[in-house]
Amino acid sequence: MFALSPRAWPITIKVPLAVAALMTMVGLVLSERVVARLGDTQERQFRDLAQVYLDGLSSSVMPSILRDDTWEVFDAIERARELVKGLRALQTLVANDDMRVVAASEPRQHPVGSPVVIPATLSTSDSQTFSFEAGGTEATALRRLSFPGRSVGLIYARFDTSDLAAERRNVILTLTLTNGLLTLLMAAVGWLLVARMMRPVRVLTEHLGAGDGFAAKAIPNELLASFHGEFRRLFEAFNSLVGSMDERETLVKRLAEEERLGSLGRLASALAHEINNPLGGLFNAVATLKSHGHVDNVRASALGLLERGLIGIRDVVRTALTVYRTDSGSRDLIAADLDDIALLVAPQARRKSVAVHVDSRLNDTSRVPATPIRQAVLNLLLNAVAAAPEGSDVKLIARGDQHDLEISVEDRGDGIHPSFADILTGAAGRSVPSEGSGLGLWTTRRLVDELGGRIEVTMPSGGGTNIRLLFPCCNRRELANVA
Amino acid sequence: MSGSGRAATSSGVLSFGLTPVFLTSDLELLDGLKNYLEAATARSVRLVLRRTYQEITSLLISNQLAAAWICGYPFVVNRTALDLVAVPLRRGRPLYQSYLITEQDRTGSDIAALKGDVHAFSDPDSNSGFLVTRTLLAEMSVRPETFFSRTFFTYGHRNVVRAVASGLAQSGSVDGYVYDVMAELEPDLTGATRIMRRSEWLGFPPIAAPKNPVDPAGVAALKDALLRMKDDPRGRSILAMLRLDGFSAEPPALFDTIAVKAAYVALAG
Known part of the structure; x- marks a missing residue:
């Protein structure tokens, strides 16, 4: 379907139409010139023939007019009919100086002695006038006869020019047909040429993914082989561009993975500490069991201690496993996810005497994937704990319903550096960070972008930083494959 | 010469x-x-x-x-x-006759019906092409130039037939022998005319x-x-x-x- 506006038409239509329009214009101009020229030629031809006719007739009727010899004039008119080949006199009329008919080729229409009325187109004072209209079926001529200086009479003749008109019609018809056929042919050739010339562009457009999605894909070698010259070079350049884009994508994925491992590293010591802390107590319990295990209450107390310590270690290890299990991808976010994150960060927070408050008001209907959001929030929370002064609070607030999900992380630190804020919200987040710093923020930005969400960074008046992640939940399905 | x-x-x-x-x-x-x-x-x-x-x-x-x-x-x-x-x-x-001829669609059989015509004579020295008609008019005490609106000589009997057939003249005086031979040879020409009056044999x-x-x-x-x-x-x-x-x-x-x-x-x- 073409749009109504010609600007929106495909070039394969526009070019043939333009060719047809130009050809029609050229055809019209040429035809007009040819027909005008033909008209001139026909008029000249008619004038020449009429001149010969009038010359012949006037020399034979002149003495007869002077003698008022009706028969001789009539006989001369009759004979003159055959005088000029290619000229058919419809009517010839010879009048005397009193403008009365001496004889006419059609005596019943113009009886001898009847007055002569000359058409206005010929009633000039010239000795000879012609009236020829291109395409007309009749032409007229008038010759005033004078005998040394004295006007004697006139010859008025009407000629049949229908053969000239027919010739003209034939020429116009031939021109119209020829031009029409040529125009159609040119338009068809134009269409073929443009379609052929536009083929590389079409191939490029298809592989750029303009039609569905935006995934550019390389042009296959067998298709590439059918092109030569500059388009071949363009396609090779395009393929290498697609190649570097793929490489970049791979790099980005690897970076994200590394960042995940990086944050694991950051957690590792805290986790070790978290596990190590109860270990002393557990060994004490084991020693107590060894020496006083036979005492019931002591054994029960030591076993209770052992169990609690092992449960604590199990919980920490389970949470860490849950967070870093990559195959949990397609699950939706639920409130417990945020509690897990708080638990993960807890050892780090405890070491800094920072209190992490989780205010989760998710109603478990948020249609956003769990894994990327957990990683993003973990990054932000780790950063917030690191930035928070000792003894301060870090707040993790989540609100969600079936329409939107909003998660904010707020600390009371010195405020985020503008260059880091730019990674989260500005142009800096679109390119891979050149230096090692900011990789966590860049990963967060990328995860949020891929989910179709956005990030707002504000500095509350009381100090610190508030980072809000906003997700429209309806994007869930469309972005499922991205997650 | x-x-x-x-x-x-x-x-x-x-x-x-x-x-x-x-x-x-x-x-x-x-x-x-x-x-x-x-x-x-x-x-x-x-x-x-x-x-x-x-x-x-x-x-x-x-x-x-x-x-x-x-x-x-x-x-x-x-x-x-x-x-x-x-x-x-x-x-x-x-012997032969002189004919008074008119256009095909004319009626009447008397020379009086030709009054006011453009009349074609053959030759002023012709009996059948002038004298016979001239005599008829003289018997009516009129002259050709007043009886006819206009007269002209064609200097040939065949031309008289042509003049009447074409309508250049409404009537004409012609040799009956020439007219009869023409009726055989050129029936189209004489067909456009009618013999209105035949003279006595001369x-x-x-x-x-x-x-x-x-x-x-x-x-x-x-x-x-x-x-x-x-x-x-x-x-x-x-x-x-x-x-x-x-x-x-x-x-x-x-x-x-x-x-x-x-x-x-x-x-x-």
Whole structure:
């Protein structure tokens, strides 16, 4: 379907139409010139023939007019009919100086002695006038006869020019047909040429993914082989561009993975500490069991201690496993996810005497994937704990319903550096960070972008930083494959 | 130059004048006539054609022609200067009629119906093409120029038929013999006309010679050739072309009726 506006038409239509329009214009101009020229030629031809006719007739009727010899004039008119080949006199009329008919080729229409009325187109004072209209079926001529200086009479003749008109019609018809056929042919050739010339562009457009999605894909070698010259070079350049884009994508994925491992590293010591802390107590319990295990209450107390310590270690290890299990991808976010994150960060927070408050008001209907959001929030929370002064609070607030999900992380630190804020919200987040710093923020930005969400960074008046992640939940399905 | 000099005497050439009483346009006929006369007279013959009767009559009277085929009217007017050589026979009789013709769609049978016409005469010296109609008008005490709106001479009987057929003239006076032959040869032309009135039978246009010919033997040979024409195969083919039966020797009294008309018109003025 073409749009109504010609600007929106495909070039394969526009070019043939333009060719047809130009050809029609050229055809019209040429035809007009040819027909005008033909008209001139026909008029000249008619004038020449009429001149010969009038010359012949006037020399034979002149003495007869002077003698008022009706028969001789009539006989001369009759004979003159055959005088000029290619000229058919419809009517010839010879009048005397009193403008009365001496004889006419059609005596019943113009009886001898009847007055002569000359058409206005010929009633000039010239000795000879012609009236020829291109395409007309009749032409007229008038010759005033004078005998040394004295006007004697006139010859008025009407000629049949229908053969000239027919010739003209034939020429116009031939021109119209020829031009029409040529125009159609040119338009068809134009269409073929443009379609052929536009083929590389079409191939490029298809592989750029303009039609569905935006995934550019390389042009296959067998298709590439059918092109030569500059388009071949363009396609090779395009393929290498697609190649570097793929490489970049791979790099980005690897970076994200590394960042995940990086944050694991950051957690590792805290986790070790978290596990190590109860270990002393557990060994004490084991020693107590060894020496006083036979005492019931002591054994029960030591076993209770052992169990609690092992449960604590199990919980920490389970949470860490849950967070870093990559195959949990397609699950939706639920409130417990945020509690897990708080638990993960807890050892780090405890070491800094920072209190992490989780205010989760998710109603478990948020249609956003769990894994990327957990990683993003973990990054932000780790950063917030690191930035928070000792003894301060870090707040993790989540609100969600079936329409939107909003998660904010707020600390009371010195405020985020503008260059880091730019990674989260500005142009800096679109390119891979050149230096090692900011990789966590860049990963967060990328995860949020891929989910179709956005990030707002504000500095509350009381100090610190508030980072809000906003997700429209309806994007869930469309972005499922991205997650 | 033709017509000049005394051709009939000097070189033994017989000059024979022809008026448009018959169809002079037929070159085959002229050739045949010349060849026949040369063979029959054993003399070389020159056919002399002129546009008007008067020119031929003048050449004849001035003895520049051995003989000429003229009309009854100039014959009776110049009776004293001319002798009859032979008279053509049409359907066995040396007689013909004058016709008054009109356009095909005209009605009426009386010359009075032609009042106000443009009228075509053949020749002012023609009996059938002028004198007969002139006499009819004189009997009504009118003259052609007042009775007709306009008259003109075509100097040929065939031309009178053409003039009436084309509508150039509404009526015309024509030789009945010429008209009848034309009706055979050119029915389209005569078909556009109607014979409104036929005159009484009159003496056929004769062949005449000067009363005192320069070459009497030549005239005699010519007369003999004409009278014997119907007995010769070549002569008969010419007669067939002319639609005539032959030539005969007739008394000049044959033309008395024409002489009466001429006299009547002369008296009427």
